[in-house]
């Protein structure tokens with residue numbers, strides 16, 4: 507009978523600990539990351555996360571190639 511009581515106490519502690527762990531989860535949740543912000547590529551219009559964006563002055567680009575092509579196109583613009 508004593509063993510049953512000990513098991514019950516251990517189960518109750520485990521149960522309480524589980525509830526406490528669960529209730530702490532929202533607090534430890536990762537805050538919305540800075541990569542949530544999307545930038546539109548000035549060349550092709552694709553939206554890219556901020557950490558994958560190439561920036562030049564006020565323009566954002568999805569890739570280094572589009573950054574280069576954008577300014578190449580601007581410079582070589584036929585008249």
Ligand SMILES: [Zn+2]
Pocket residue numbers: 547548549550551552567568569572
């Ligand atoms: Zn692009």
